Amino acid sequence: MISMTVWQALSRRGYLGSVWPWRSVAFLAGGAVFGAVVLVVIVAGAVVGGVTAVVLVGLPLLVLTALCGIPVAAVERWRLRLAGMGPVPLAQHRVPDAPGLTRWLTVRLEEAATWRELAYAVLLGLVLWPLDALVVAFAAGVPLFLLATPLLVAVDGEAKVVKLWTVDTWPGAFGVAAAGVPLLVLGAYALGLAAGARAEVAKALLSAPGDGERVTELVRSRLRLVDAFEAERRRIERDLHDGAQQRLVALTMTLGLARLDAPPGGTLAEQLAKAHGEAEMVLADLRELIHGIHPKVLADYGLEAAVADAADRSVVPVDVELDIPGRLPQPVETAAYFVVCEALANVAKHSGASRVTIGGGHEDGRLVLAVRDDGHGGASAAHGTGLTGLADRVSVLDGRLSLSSPPGGPTLLRVEIPCRPTEPRA
Incomplete structure (x- = not known):
């Protein structure tokens, strides 16, 4: 199956009834949770490693912190599938030219891809995950809270909609719940837009330089191959129709005339009848083949x-x-x-x-x-x-x-x- 992106899903009439609002929530909520964990890991590694670096104990921890962008980027590339934008190709990390952990660490720390992925991890921990959490809270949390107002009134006798407004009557509770319905619809589209924008940011930052140009050229080359293939199919169909088929028609007619001239009941008449029948069968097969290569009715x-x-x-x-x-x-x-x-x-x-x-x-x-x-x-x-x-x-x-x-x-x-x-x- 060919995958669909969240942008394509938003343009379809059945978006609200599809899985895409749920996938958008999962993508943003997962980003909020994962980003918070990444923030804790980076801050803890940097602080503890920096404090203990004076006695050289913290140096390995600082190195591990610098490399944490690699697994973070791998998880984010996998999560892009929720927005229909994966898989994003892995960063082009070089293969070490010698075995051993020391050489592997040296190569990784010298690569621009490693520091680019660390920069993305820092951006995720400081900026992106709070934005993900805010979008989920306002686009999904607020409408759902309003819809739950009658339930809160039934359980607690009142529901505090905002700080200075408390609802304690059934008409008011159902009125607030009714107001939550259009907000939920708007929130579903807002979640899709936010998930698409968030995925585009991640895809742009995690893609290796030049990936976009290579993908564009690959698509163009595939289109050129399809066009060339179709042109060749049409040429073969035309050559068969105007060449081999016409000769077979002439051969069939010649054999038919020969049957008329042959003495009836003889061996020659039987052989000509058999040859005429075989020629007609070959002609029918050729016409079927031509129709399968590029049917004339489709072109016309x-x-x-x-x-x-x-x-x-x-x-x-x-x-x-x-x-x-x-x-x-x-x-x-x-x-x-x-x-x-x-x-x-x-x-x-x-x-x-x-x-x-x-x-x-x-x-x-x-x-x-x-x-x-x-x-x-x-x-x-x-x-x-x-x-x-x-x-x-x-x-x-x-x-x-x-x-x-x-x-x-x-x-x-x-x-x-x-x-x-x-x-x-x-």
Whole structure:
């Protein structure tokens, strides 16, 4: 499955009902707790090590304190997964050129990465964790306290909402609780925004210099490879269609004419009939191959028509419910089409389904397709179903492919690709 960031989740209509508000709370609350622990460790190590350094006892403690940024950075890189921004590549620490603890410590203390990670640990302990705690307290704690006002009145007879305002009546308690509902909604979005900003800070500080440029160039190179691959597919399809297929058609016609001229009932007529039948079978196979390489209906009429054509060719009955407002970028149409074809092939081979539904359309700036079957389930992209390569192809387009297939079914394959229509519907 292609991961989603908290920024992408915030732009979706189902954010409030998703796990992202909870993940944002976990990310910020975890940062507050972890940052407080880091502060204690750094302060204790620096103070105790500094005091005892005069007798050389504290020097090892000071060295350990200087190196504490390495495990702190490792934990923070792992925690970025909660915000959908991990994993961040580890810092490029050099491998010591000689064995032994002394050489390892020397190399680490000479590296800029070690001091950069220590600086982040200090920033976490002094600045970031108090901010995390404040955001959680105000965005989540205050609305939840207001919602709990009726419970506090029921238990204690009153609830002190603010310092000079005490609520001791049921109408007042439920009024305060009602005011907490919109605050809770706003708080959920505030938590997502804060978690995203906090994760961006951590990612920027913990990434090695040049990582962003390398990632950008890697994405661009993958896009160039996809474009080159698609261009080569179209060239092969065109060469087969205009070359080999036309020659096979001519050969089939020649064999058919030869059958008409051959004396009936003889060995020659039988051999010509057999050769004519084989040529027709090869021609049908070639047409199927050309259709699989790059279907003409996709290039000429777009994704909606191509999916309908694939549904007509499926051995399992398929219901198509698509609403796409015109043509989409060619790489998006191609990737989505082959995802649908692979899904239909898997249904026919493995699912035992009696019916398939293909639905979706263009919404919120992205193409959304869902393929659902009523089979026995248990499908997995890791079991050689061909979906892993398609997921990589979708990820190049900044999309995501997800598969849900519990034992007993149903199986749901969903693909989302950000895009905008390039041509309106004719």
